[in-house]
Amino acid sequence: TGAPSYPFDGNRARITNFRDQITSTRAQDGRLGLAQAMAHSVNTWFAWSAELSDRTLMGQPDGGMPGARELEPGALDTVRPVAAMAGRLGFGQPLRLDGGLLPPDYRWGEWDALQASASRLDPVHSRHELRQMAIGLRMQTTPLQMALVAAAVGEGRTMAPRLLLSLDGRAAQAGAGESLGVRLDRVRAGMKGVIDGGTAAGAFRAAGFDALRPGLYGKTGTAPAGQDDLATVWFMGWLEPGTLPGQTGRLAFAAFVSHSAATGGGHAAPVVAALLQSMQGHSLEKRDK
Known part of the structure; x- marks a missing residue:
């Protein structure tokens, strides 16, 4: 569709494109894919793609179970790709900045400078909130977390941030992260x-x-x-x-x-x-x- 909003029928809550740009104007050789959607922030493309890929919607144009809740961390990962990749990139857990120099069972304080606050996705209750998540809304994140996302896309693997480079003569560890395992x-x-x-x-x-x-x-x-x-x-x-x-x-x-x-x-x-x-x-x- 070339509509500047999605869904484009009825009076339901919609995702709109910046300045109501029509998707066909951003097509390359008559096609609009991920690269073009990213370059020009075509929100409707991402909202539509999220609905196609999220299995809580059961492939239905309406209904489904977008508000499904996980009983344990990661339980939704197999059906909600956005949440799964966010978790692999570091969302949902504090980021250790000690480079492996502090003990694994170190008791962190709430304002410890060597541990960054966790970024997180907000709960989803409806299809519209799922569409919002697809364009970067409904999440609380930090510049550090987003720099790690950028680094992971550039490197093709997750990255571990470090603020502490050495301690008592020991150098911080910069071990290779996990491969993202997807085409980038x-x-x-x-x-x-x-x-x-x-x-x-x-x-x-x-x-x-x-x-x-x-x-x-x-x-x-x-x-x-x-x-x-x-x-x-x-x-x-x-x-x-x-x-x-x-x-x-x-x-x-x-x-x-x-x-x-x-x-x-x-x-x-x-x-x-x-x-x-x-x-x-x-x-x-x-x-x-």
């Missing part, structure tokens, strides 16, 4: 499209980004805050190795701006752009010394 080529193509002509293209269009742009991947996000047309806006992604002088590994990042009157591409992406440009200048200065 179209996801990466979509995140490249965000930079090259999609929702964040304006933030990186200037000539000063010519050296960074080929190795830059990203995704914007705009979550309405429910008041005064404000939103929490996001930009996350990574730089390929060698994009910055002396850069040997992928550099993942994530940033958000709360109470924004703009979008992820219009507010959060420029914040990251300024940071990357500063890092580029610093790297060039070090190289030339």
